[in-house]
Amino acid sequence: MxxxxxxxxxxxxxxxxxxxxxxxxxxxxxxxxxxxxxxxxxxxxxxxxxxxxxxxxxxxxxxxxxxxxxxxxxxxxxxxxxxVSCPQEVRASLRLLRDEGWTVAIVTNGQADNQLGKIRRTGLDQCVDAWAVSGELGIRKPAREIFEAAARGCGLDLRGGGWAIGDSPVHDVEGGRAAGLATLWVSRGKDWPTELTPPDRTVTDVVAAVQVLRGEDSGL
CATH class of the missing domain: 1.10.150 (DNA polymerase; domain 1)
Structure with missing residues (x-):
């Protein structure tokens, strides 16, 4: 992968x-x-x-x-x-991933001015390789095409696999799985919906998600 x-x-x-x-x-x-x-x-x-x-x-x-x-x-x-705010430890985690050879992108639903404003004002534009915003593309998660667009923005193809990470069981986990990606659910303390197929991994926040990706989690 x-x-x-x-x-x-x-x-x-x-x-x-x-x-x-x-x-x-x-x-x-x-x-x-x-x-x-x-x-x-x-x-x-x-x-x-x-x-x-x-x-x-x-x-x-x-x-x-x-x-x-x-x-x-x-x-x-x-x-x-x-x-909106993005904790310094989140930005540092993304930079660390990239330093270790990962390609990182953002996949988000929302109007372009709102979402791009968040990405740039929080400094996330300096921490990722690309982004795919539904308001720019006319495609919304959970559609496979928006994940494909993010991968293309990084110069990659989804056929090589990868991970989808997010807090939405439908948009991020089910959408990512349908796109052929491994899935990592950021639960934010919530319970997984019993009617849906569980994600590959579950964490409470995005810093823990990065630890899983880096193989630092003892359960990996």
Missing amino acids: QRLALFDLDNTLVDRSEAFRRWAVEFCADRELPDDALAWLIATDQDGAVPRDWFFGEVTERFGLAASVDEAWRQYRHRMPEL
Whole structure:
């Protein structure tokens, strides 16, 4: 198997959940929304699982925003890259992988301005060889084609194998498996859905995932 590692972005390499919470706090304060608005926003967001156009449609209707759905969504995409964070140890782990001969890429769903903003503002653009963003390509995980695009961006072919690493059982694990990759699930403390075929390996965070790839985990 070739040393190719395809990482998810949100809630794998970067803390999207905390960034969203910070955005929601600002959103509520700026508009002087009622006390229950923050909890509603976080619940309705479903950890980023719902389409953003639907989400902002719900938001504008519930709170009677003057801005259109498209404008509210645009403002969100401008702000989120400023709020997202990537721990130094995550960037260091990716650099170490590359120093040891691994090729590393990001495979992410989302609008190009939002996702590329996150990649560049966190310095991840300096830690990977390529990325594939659904908003640029018109292809979304779990489709095999977006994993293929990431591999091509690295000058490689999925026929050589590799790993898909991420927190989504469907987008990252099932998608990666269908693309012919070994799978590494970043659980974030959650239980694996019993109705799905388990990943090849499970870890709690992306730093531990890199340790598995490097063969440092005692169970490898």
